[in-house]
Amino acid sequence: MFSTLLIANRGEIAVRVIRACRELGIRSVAVYSEADRSAPHVSLADVAVPIGPPAPRESYLDVERILGAARSTGAQAIHPGYGFLAENAAFARATTAAGLKFVGPSPEAMEAMGDKLGARRTMAKLGIPIVPGSDPDADPATLLDAGRQVGFPLLVKAAGGGGGRGMRRVDVMEHLPDALESAAREAGAAFGDTRVYVERVIERARHIEVQVLGDQHGNVVHVFERECSLQRRFQKVIEEAPAPNLASAVRDGLLGAAVRAAQAVAYEGAGSVEFLVDERGFYFLEMNTRLQVEHPVTELVCGVDLVQLQIRIAAGERLPFAQGDLAIRGHAIEARICAEDPARGFAPSPGKIESFVEPAGPGIRCDAGVTSGNVVPPEYDAMISKVIAHAQDRTAAVARLRAALRELTVLGVATNAEFLDALLDDPAVLAGTADTQLITRDYASWTPPVVATSASSPDFVAAALGIVLQSSSSASKGGGGGAATVTPWDTLGHWRLGGRR
Amino acid sequence: MSIHLRGKDGTETTIDARLQGRKWIVDDGETRREVEVLEHEGARISFTIDGIVHCAHVHVGAREVRVVRNGRESVFQRQARAGGSSAGLGAETNEPVLRAPVPGRVLKVDVVAGAAVQTGDVLVVIEAMKMETPIVAPADGTVVEVHVEGGALVEQDQAVVTLGY
Numbered sequence: 001m002f003s004t005l006l007i008a009n010r011g012e013i014a015v016r017v018i019r020a021c022r023e024l025g026i027r028s029v030a031v032y033s034e035a036d037r038s039a040p041h042v043s044l045a046d047v048a049v050p051i052g053p054p055a056p057r058e059s060y061l062d063v064e065r066i067l068g069a070a071r072s073t074g075a076q077a078i079h080p081g082y083g084f085l086a087e088n089a090a091f092a093r094a095t096t097a098a099g100l101k102f103v104g105p106s107p108e109a110m111e112a113m114g115d116k117l118g119a120r121r122t123m124a125k126l127g128i129p130i131v132p133g134s135d136p137d138a139d140p141a142t143l144l145d146a147g148r149q150v151g152f153p154l155l156v157k158a159a160g161g162g163g164g165r166g167m168r169r170v171d172v173m174e175h176l177p178d179a180l181e182s183a184a185r186e187a188g189a190a191f192g193d194t195r196v197y198v199e200r201v202i203e204r205a206r207h208i209e210v211q212v213l214g215d216q217h218g219n220v221v222h223v224f225e226r227e228c229s230l231q232r233r234f235q236k237v238i239e240e241a242p243a244p245n246l247a248s249a250v251r252d253g254l255l256g257a258a259v260r261a262a263q264a265v266a267y268e269g270a271g272s273v274e275f276l277v278d279e280r281g282f283y284f285l286e287m288n289t290r291l292q293v294e295h296p297v298t299e300l301v302c303g304v305d306l307v308q309l310q311i312r313i314a315a316g317e318r319l320p321f322a323q324g325d326l327a328i329r330g331h332a333i334e335a336r337i338c339a340e341d342p343a344r345g346f347a348p349s350p351g352k353i354e355s356f357v358e359p360a361g362p363g364i365r366c367d368a369g370v371t372s373g374n375v376v377p378p379e380y381d382a383m384i385s386k387v388i389a390h391a392q393d394r395t396a397a398v399a400r401l402r403a404a405l406r407e408l409t410v411l412g413v414a415t416n417a418e419f420l421d422a423l424l425d426d427p428a429v430l431a432g433t434a435d436t437q438l439i440t441r442d443y444a445s446w447t448p449p450v451v452a453t454s455a456s457s458p459d460f461v462a463a464a465l466g467i468v469l470q471s472s473s474s475a476s477k478g479g480g481g482g483a484a485t486v487t488p489w490d491t492l493g494h495w496r497l498g499g500r501r
Numbered sequence: 502m503s504i505h506l507r508g509k510d511g512t513e514t515t516i517d518a519r520l521q522g523r524k525w526i527v528d529d530g531e532t533r534r535e536v537e538v539l540e541h542e543g544a545r546i547s548f549t550i551d552g553i554v555h556c557a558h559v560h561v562g563a564r565e566v567r568v569v570r571n572g573r574e575s576v577f578q579r580q581a582r583a584g585g586s587s588a589g590l591g592a593e594t595n596e597p598v599l600r601a602p603v604p605g606r607v608l609k610v611d612v613v614a615g616a617a618v619q620t621g622d623v624l625v626v627i628e629a630m631k632m633e634t635p636i637v638a639p640a641d642g643t644v645v646e647v648h649v650e651g652g653a654l655v656e657q658d659q660a661v662v663t664l665g666y
Contacts, residue, residue: 165631182633185608190631233632339630347603348629355544355558355569372543378605378654382630406572411544411558417572451575453508455516455529458555459575461536463566464504464527465546466559467579468518469538471502 001315002026002076002101007041008066008091009081011369012385013291014041017079020307029073031066033059035377040369047073054379060084061192063091067098077101077314079307083381086290087161088192103314105214105289109265113287116159116197122264123284128257131276131283133199140180146198147176153201155234156183160193162288164234169201202283204435205276207231208243209288210258211298211306214267215313221323222255223298223306226272227432230423232346232439237420239294240333241301244394244432246277254282261287270295270310276436293336293386296365300332300390331397332390335405335424338382341414343447349414350378359407363390363400376413384415394432398424418448505580506566513580595639599662601655602636605629610651612662616644624662627655642666 006029007017014030018041021028030045035054042048049069052059059065061084070078078095080086080103089110095102104110112118117135124130134146136159147154147170156179158166166187168179180196188194211223227243228236243251258273261284272292274285295306304326313319341349352375358366368385370376376384387408389401405421423443428434453460507513517528518536525536527550539547539554547556557570566577608626612618618638625636625647645663649655 186631186633189628344602347634348605348632350604350629354560357558378603378629380630382632408572409558409569411560411567411569411574414574418574421572448574450509451573452510453506453512453514453577455514455527456532456534456550458550458557459568459570459573460506460508460514460516460577461527461534461548461550462546462555462557462559462568462570463506463575463577464516464518465525465536465538465548466561466566466568467504468502468525469541469546470561 001317002311004029004073004075005077005079005103005311006031006066006070006073006075007045007079007081008060008085009079009083010036010039010041010060010380011383012367013081013083013293013369015044015369016367017081017307018044020305020311023305024308024311026311029069029075031060031069033379035375035379038374040371040374049073054377056084056189056379057192063094067094067100070095070098070100075100077103077311079103079311080290082288082290082293083161083190087288101314103269103310105265105268105271109267110289112265113261113267113271113289116157116286119287120284123257123261126257126260126264128261129281129283131199131202131285134197136195136197138184138195140177143180143196143198144176148173150198150200153203154198155201156180156196156198158183158187158191158193159195159197160187160191162286164231164236165190166196167234170198202276202278204437205278205283206243206434207236207274207285207436208246208254208277208282209272209274209292210254211292211295212258212262212267212271212273213306213309213313213319214262214269214271215319216268216316217318218266219319219322220259220262220267221319221321221326222259223302223304223326224328225251225254226292226294226297228274228294229434229436230429230439231436232443235336236294237336237338237416237439238333238423238429239297239336240331240394240397241297242328242331250277250282257282257284269313270306293383294334296367296386296388297332297334300365300388301328301330302326303329330390330392331394332388333394333397333401334386334388335401335417335420336383337385337387337408337410337420338416339376339384339413340382340416342416342419343414346416346419348378348382350376350382351413352376353384353410354412355409356411357407357409358385359387359404361400361404361407363397364388364404365390384410384413398430419443419446422446506577507580508577509575595642595664595666597645597663597665598660599624599636599639599664600658601627601661602657603627603629603634604657605634605655607649607651607653607655607661608633610647610649612644612647614644614646618642618644618664625649627661636661638664640664640666 004027018028030048051065085091089107092102092107156168184194214220230238365388391397608628642664
């Protein structure tokens with residue numbers, strides 16, 4: 001086993017990997033940009049190394065700086081998290097060349113599967129249906145031709161990574177040139193690769209993915225599926241395991257196809273095989289050769305620690321279980337909390353978090369990348385934390401998650417928590433029949449309900465008290481040795497100490 | 502002291518808060534309520550209204566007060582005085598100064614001073630959290646001034662482009 005591991009990431013996933021290291025007795029090394037100096041992953045790690053300015057290109061995407069940090073701290077392995085360099089085969093290769101172990105698949109497997117073109121070819125060879133689409137390219141003329149052939153509506157997607165970055169839906173040919181240009185720019189900024197490709201839109205489909213694990217000794221298992229149909233601007237917002245209302249024949253087909261795909265490339269580590277599912281069957285979408293944001297729902301229902309397993313596999317250990325040992329217990333559902341403002345068209349809402357209080361209670365897990373007093377920088381992804389609920393069945397898990405979302409307190413930046421709570425009350429969501437277009441179709445112009453103001457509402461009184469207490473506290477601070485004025489602030493101190501109850 | 506706040510629904514409410522012993526007497530002109538602060542730590546305030554306990558997180562900004570209670574956020578605008586007019590809010594005239602809707606980085610500037618623009622033309626693109634937010638011309642007009650350069654950081658509501666219509 002490694003003695004020191006570097007985490008080439010930030011936010012909640014860096015925190016998650018650091019915790020796994022702690023449990024395994026591994027010294028953890030965090031890296032951070034100037035914007036993240038006071039972030040939780042920096043204070044939680046055993047060692048933290050600054051790697052440059054806030055812009056991702058000059059820090060979290062800078063291979064040389066990250067490898068330099070690994071060398072200077074004696075790290076033997078690098079965990080890439082998700083996003084940034086996680087699916088960058090050149091980074092995996094450079095890590096290996098520097099004598100370090102990359103926690104993830106071989107660069108060859110990443111190219112075969114992480115590269116969308118290679119993945120589609122491999123799947124077609126295995127007889128698994130694929131969505132009609134083009135090869136990735138950087139040349140707009142080639143892509144325009146490809147778009148004409150594939151037909152509309154289509155999606156422009158980034159070759160270098162997922163997560164909705166660099167993705168655009170295009171309904172008519174006239175809009176394709178602009179979409180190609182902005183998608184390439186966004187993809188370049190997010191993944192350092194401007195190549196994009198086009199793919200036909202499958203209408204009314206569900207997005208279901210299969211978690212796979214492979215070790216260095218040729219063992220491959222699936223850890224069942226996740227339902228990820230609830231997406232906004234191609235970003236998953238709610239994910240769950242297992243997928244509801246999935247015919248067992250379809251499910252067996254998905255699980256089997258995912259295992260065959262992983263075996264075909266001698267896959268090492270944790271990966272996810274994504275499918276679109278409609279009433280006619282399923283299509284291979286892509287394989288993510290990394291840990292997924294939504295991995296906790298699988299961990300909760302299967303009782304496995306995917307991050308620890310990734311590290312154990314990278315260290316050469318065998319999978320500690322066979323396929324038959326894995327089973328699903330209950331239901332888990334996750335909500336991604338993003339710093340964005342539903343009242344203003346879900347515009348990004350970076351800024352200082354004045355208060356951050358996570359929900360708690362039976363079956364609640366919170367994976368957060370921020371804490372009270374942190375600044376959410378405008379340079380990075382808007383997701384600040386995840387709230388995950390586990391219960392004996394789906395209905396109970398949804399109720400538990402909704403209760404947790406109401407307990408979550410984020411003050412200072414706006415979040416999508418209230419939107420997610422409303423979404424979890426949608427009839428199609430409750431019935432487990434939502435498709436990937438549900439949010440676009442039914443919630444495009446969703447805004448939080450406006451509550452009537454009344455002087456007697458607790459919210460109004462709280463706001464008034466906030467003003468009163470602030471002005472009295474600044475008055476007492478600014479008073480500076482004057483007369484013994486009795487301020488409410490002083491009086492409050494007595495109440496607290498005196499204990500009224 | 503007298504406090505004037507405007508809620509999201511547009512209602513302006515004025516209350517008078519007066520400390521009487523340990524309790525605040527809060528009066529909106531119709532009803533008097535007894536409010537007692539139990540605890541105040543950072544942004545967290547727990548208090549009673551006529552004996553019923555509530556807890557909220559409150560952030561008092563220069564222009565607005567944000568309250569999060571039971572996972573719901575309410576935003577109140579601070580008003581200089583009661584009954585302050587909200588002129589211009591419902592007006593249909595186009596603002597000459599276009600402001601950044603989000604804090605972020607200027608990704609590109611597509612226009613220069615003097616350029617003629619049409620409704621819907623993209624003038625400037627701001628990037629925040631890997632999302633692109635275009636600033637578009639609300640009406641046909643001419644660019645009077647571009648206030649930002651490509652690559653610059655902008656605050657929310659910072660002036661980006663001034664248009665003449």
